[in-house]
Amino acid sequence: MKREARAGMGLAAMLAAAAAVASLPNLAPKSPPNVPLAFEAAPPPVRPQRVASLNLCTDELALLLASPGQLISVSRLGAEPNETPAAGRARGLARNRGRVTDIVALQPDLVLTSAGDASAATAARRLGFAVVNIVQPRTLADVSANIRQVARALDRVAAGEAVIARMLADLGPVPREMQTALMIGGGGQTIAADGLSAQWLRHAGLQQQQIARGQVNLDQLLAKPPQVLVVSRYYPGQMSAHQDWLAHPAIAALPANVRRIETDGRVWTCGGPLVAAEVARLRALVKR
């Protein structure tokens, strides 16, 4: 496995919903460029009553936006409390493994897919389902656009605007004073300095350091420590060499002027509206 593949793999694997994912997926945006989705933008004529979502990121949006009973199935990741804070809302819904075959028997009247897994959208359309395929967000504007797109498809436009309003309120303006930051997950995985996660972080007053190849080693970290080390907690307590890395004594031995704060690794996987509240929490921590 090449390292590039590993860095990008978070997103690919997650979007395929075939495996659980790294906490910091948007390290190397290698997805195809955003394709205009004009013919999908038109909402279905009536409010869909049986909506199935095939992907963690569409799960999160659907769980936030759907009216009670409207959503009938989410991916198994969307119902996994270790993967998303929205999992609590998925109680009682049918779980799928991200494949169209899993939901055919449920006879959904709308299928939500993510552009990271093109085959799911294609397969669902071929079977005659109405499909809304959201792009992988690269900017905060993309995040709002995705919310609007799903809200319109669900005939829940007002709910969509409410979610966006809350998101923007949580987010606030980019603070004037910025501190250098390094967001690290297991194994030293980090985020791109110009990626979506870094854009979110800026609203907390944190400027992500530029790290080549999306992974930092301890030599680099100690040689050039950031002002704030943002440690992503994701599936804590489970053994892996990745998690072990975070427990290396050299990280504990960083100078006292390097602040260490923890972040909920789950929200960064999709980088959707759930990040906003986490950013507000981080901003409050950083200000203190």
Added chain:
Amino acid sequence: MMRHLVPALALLLLPLVLASLAWDPTMLRAVWLRDPALARTILVELRLPRTVLAVLIGGALGLGGAAMQGLLRNPLASPDVLGPSTGASLGAVFAGYFLGGGVLAVAAGGMAGALVALALLLALAGPAAGTATLVLAGVAISALAGALVNLALSLAPSPYALYDVMFWLLGSLADRSLPQLAIAAPVIIVAGTLLLRQSRPLDRLALGEDVAETLGVDVARLRWTVVVATGVMVGAGVAVAGSIGFVGLVVPHLVRPLVGNRPGATLLPATLAGAVLLVAADMAVRVPVNGQELKLGVLTALLGAPFFLWLVVKGR
């Protein structure tokens, strides 16, 4: 030549060790001027365990290979070819990912895995099996253990576990810690010392088991000592650095001609040469190639596999 080999290798090892400790001196100097405590942390918490583990594990692999080749009287015997290394990976993975063990349990699992793989090998191939039987049995055990490592990591509860396949099957010394050194070092040093003391019996075994017995060698005891010491040593190394291939196979062949082809006399120089090779390889992987850092096992395989082929061609 023979007399000077050990001091020459030691003289070669010393500057390599210093270079590994002081890797990227401009960066170290800059950090030192800014924050001496931080530079000290880099040296003590990162460079020291990495370098000492490279010396110990390289030495253990060279020594283990030389001892196995001497015991089995087979030029293709070595921990990495015949299964103990992969067996150790499997044991470590099982202990760590499924039994929820800490560093100690992972080390114990690694040692147990290596010993089971060795025991299986000897049970399958017999103590003095022909080359073909031994290598077939070893390759089968190695492949099976490798597949089981993959399977175990696919089924492990942690979503990160599958990323670790590369670490367990190719090995790495990057970002190792002092606690890991503290676990591996005593085991490798004790087992290694025990193995080095088998030099004379191994030389006598080269004359055949019966002759060795009449010369006062307890062959059964020798066999057990070599098997257990090699297994424990390799297992402890794999548990902290993954299974690093080809060092154990190649190194004894490099030094054996220089010591008059005596298996016992190969042990000490093979230990030193293994350490030299691994410290050098671990420095080489820190130089990015095409923007990427190579994995240690990839580099040792790139060096070792052609050598393996050459052995095969020469033996035809």
